Amino acid sequence: MASHGIPRSSTTEPKTEQARLKEQEQIQEYTALVDLIDAKIAERQYTREVLDLTSKLLKKNPENYTIWNVRRRLLIHGLFSKQSDSSLPLTESQSFSPGATTTTSSANLSSSATTSWASKETLPNRASPIPGKNGTTHDLIKGDLDFIFPLMIEYPKCYWIWNYRLWLLDQAIDRLEVDVARELWSRELALVGKMLNRDSRNFHGWAYRRGVISQLESSKLHGRSMVESEFGYTTKMVKAHLSNFSAWHYRSKLIPRLLTERAASDLERYQFLNNEFELITNAIYADAYPYAQSVWFYYQFLMSTIVDEVGHAIITPNLTDEDRIEYATKQLVNLRDMLDGAEDCKWIYNALLEYTLALSRMQNRQPLEVDKEECRSWLAELRKLDPLRSGRWDDVEKSLKWLDVDSRFAPESGGPIEL
Numbered sequence: 001m002a003s004h005g006i007p008r009s010s011t012t013e014p015k016t017e018q019a020r021l022k023e024q025e026q027i028q029e030y031t032a033l034v035d036l037i038d039a040k041i042a043e044r045q046y047t048r049e050v051l052d053l054t055s056k057l058l059k060k061n062p063e064n065y066t067i068w069n070v071r072r073r074l075l076i077h078g079l080f081s082k083q084s085d086s087s088l089p090l091t092e093s094q095s096f097s098p099g100a101t102t103t104t105s106s107a108n109l110s111s112s113a114t115t116s117w118a119s120k121e122t123l124p125n126r127a128s129p130i131p132g133k134n135g136t137t138h139d140l141i142k143g144d145l146d147f148i149f150p151l152m153i154e155y156p157k158c159y160w161i162w163n164y165r166l167w168l169l170d171q172a173i174d175r176l177e178v179d180v181a182r183e184l185w186s187r188e189l190a191l192v193g194k195m196l197n198r199d200s201r202n203f204h205g206w207a208y209r210r211g212v213i214s215q216l217e218s219s220k221l222h223g224r225s226m227v228e229s230e231f232g233y234t235t236k237m238v239k240a241h242l243s244n245f246s247a248w249h250y251r252s253k254l255i256p257r258l259l260t261e262r263a264a265s266d267l268e269r270y271q272f273l274n275n276e277f278e279l280i281t282n283a284i285y286a287d288a289y290p291y292a293q294s295v296w297f298y299y300q301f302l303m304s305t306i307v308d309e310v311g312h313a314i315i316t317p318n319l320t321d322e323d324r325i326e327y328a329t330k331q332l333v334n335l336r337d338m339l340d341g342a343e344d345c346k347w348i349y350n351a352l353l354e355y356t357l358a359l360s361r362m363q364n365r366q367p368l369e370v371d372k373e374e375c376r377s378w379l380a381e382l383r384k385l386d387p388l389r390s391g392r393w394d395d396v397e398k399s400l401k402w403l404d405v406d407s408r409f410a411p412e413s414g415g416p417i418e419l
Contacts, residue, residue, distance in 0.1 A: 026060075030057070030060055030061065033053065033056065033057050033060075034057065034064075034067075036053060037050065037053050037054060037057065037067065037070060040053070041070055041073070044077075046073065046074050046077045046078025046079065047074075047078060047079075048079060050074055051071065051074050051075075051079065054067050054070055054071045054074065055147060058071075058151065059151070062151050062155050062158050062160060062161055063155075063158060063160065064160075065159075065160045068160045068161075068163070068164045071144075071164070072164070072167060075140065075144075075171070079140055080137050080140065080171075080175065137175050137176065138172075138176055138180055141168055141169075141171060141172050141175075141176075141184065142184065144168055145165065145168055145169075145184070145188075148161055148164065148165050148168075149191070152165070152195065153195075153198075156195065156198075156199060156202055156204065156205065157202065157204055159204070162204055162207075162208050165188075165208075166208070166211055169181075169184060169185055169188060169212075169215070170215075172184045172185070173185075173215070173220050173221065178220075178221060178222055181221060182216070182221045182222065182223075185212060185215050185216050185221060186216065188212050189209070189212050189213070189216065192205055192208055192209045192212060193209075195208075196209065196237070200237055200240065200241050200244055200247070201241070201243075201244050201245065201246060201247075202246075203245070203246045205246075206246035206247070206249075206250060209250075210250065213226055213230060225257075225261055227254055227257045227258050227261055228258065228261075230250070230254055231251065231254045231255075231258050234247050234248075234250050234251040234254065235251075235279075238251070238279075238283070242283045242286060242292060242294070242295055243292040243293075243294045243295070244294060245293075245294045245297065248294055248295070248297065248298040248301075249297075251298070252298065252301045255276075255314065255315060256314045259272065259315065266316070266318050269315055269316045269317075269318075270316055270319070272315060273302070273305070273315045273316050276302055276315075277302055277331075280295055280298050280299050280302060281334065283295045284296070284299070284338065285338075291342075291345055291347070293347070296347040296350075296351070299351070300351075302315075303328075303331065303351075303355060303358075306319075306324050306327050306328050306331075307324070307328055307355060307358040307359070307361075307362060321362065324362060325359065325362050325363060328355060328358065328359050328362060329359065331355065332352065332355055332356060332359065335348055335351050335352050335355070336352070339352075343381075344385060345385075346381075346382055346385040346386045349378040349379075349381045349382050349385070350382060352374070352378050353375050353378045353379060353382070353396070356371050356374065356375060357371075357375065372400060375400055376397075376400060379393060379396055379397060379400070
C-alpha cells in the first residue's frame with residue numbers, strides 16, 4: 001500500500017521461526033520495560049533515569065499514549081523543579097513551592113489524548129527559569145523537542161507525538177521568558193514547513209501548523225496577524241500539488257480574516273472572488289485534475305458564497321440578489337464548457353445538477369422543463385459514473401419527480417431537492 005505516495009512495508013508475509021523467536025524476545029523486553037517504568041512512577045521516582053527509560057520505550061512504540069502522559073508527569077513534578085545538583089527523586093508534594101500559581105495548559109491537537117492531571121499544573125515563576133538535572137528548563141524543553149523530531153519523521157501520523165510536542169511548547173510559554181518561548185515556536189514553524197514539504201497532504205501536519213500559527217499570533221508571545229503570509233503559503237502549496245485537501249481547506253478558513261484585515265471594499269471583494277474562481281478553474285482544467293475531488297470541494301466552497309442563503313456569503317456579503325443570480329448563471333455556462341473533453345467526469349455533472357436547481361431556488365421559481373430534462377440527463381450520467389452512490393441518486397430522482405407533482409417541494413420552500 002501507499003499513503004500520499006509514501007510506500008508502506010508489507011505485514012502479511014509469513015515469518016520464519018527465527019523471526020518469530022526474535023519478535024517474542026522483543027515483546028518480552030518491551031513488557032519488562034513498561035513494568036519497570038510503572039514501578040518507578042508508582043514510587044514517584046521523577047528522575048532523569050526514568051525519563052530516559054520512557055525515551056527508550058517510545059522509540060519502540062510511540063503509540064503508547066500512557067507513556068507520553070508519564071513523560072509529562074516526570075517533567076512537571078520532577079525535572080522542571082529539580083536543582084541541577086540534585087540526584088534524589090522528588091515526590092509530587094516536594095516538587096512545588098507554596099507561592100506557585102496555577103495556569104491552564106492546552107495541548108489539544110486531538111482532545112482525547114490529553115489527561116485531566118496535565119491540564120492544570122502549578123508552575124514556577126516564568127521570570128526565573130528553574131534548572132533541571134541536566135540544565136535549565138529551556139534546555140529540557142529544547143532537548144525533548146529534539147528527541148521527538150526523528151519520531152515525527154518516522155511516524156508522521158501518530159497523534160500522541162503531535163499532542164505532546166504542542167504540550168511542550170505550551171510549557172515554554174508558561175515557564176520561559178516571552179522572547180525565548182517565541183524563538184522555540186518560530187523554530188517550530190520552520191520544522192512543520194519541512195514536514196509538509198515531505199508530505200504536503202499530511203492533515204496532522206496542517207492541523208499542527210494552524211496550532212503553531214495561532215500561538216505565534218497570540219498576545220502571550222507578543223504576536224501579530226500572520227494571515228497574509230499564511231494565505232500566500234496555501235497558494236504556494238496548492239500550485240505545487242493541486243490535489244491537496246488540507247491546503248484548500250486552510251485557504252477557505254483564512255479568507256474571512258484576510259478580507260476583514262484588509263478592510264476590503266465591495267469592489268475588492270468581488271475581484272477577490274473572481275481571482276479565486278480563476279485559480280480553481282485553472283486547476284480544474286490542468287492535466288487530469290477535473291477528476292480530483294479536492295479542487296471540486298474548493299469550487300463548492302466558492303459557489304456556496306454565491307448560491308447559499310444570506311449569511312453564508314463570506315466573500316461578497318453585499319452582492320445583490322440580481323448579481324448573485326448573474327454570477328451563478330455564468331458559472332453554469334463555464335461548467336457546460338468544462339464537459340467538452342471531460343464527458344466522463346462525474347464532478348461536472350454533479351455541479352451542473354446542483355447549481356441548476358440552486359439557480360431556480362435563487363430566482364424563487366421551480367426549474368423550467370428544459371432544466372428538468374437536463375437534470376435527468378445529468379443524473380443518468382452520474383448513475384453510470386458513480387454507481388456506488390446509487391442511493392443518493394435515487395433520492396435526487398425522487399426530488400425531481402416531486403417537483404412535477406407537488407408545489408410544496410418547490411425550491412423556494414426548501415424542499416428535498418437539495419443535493
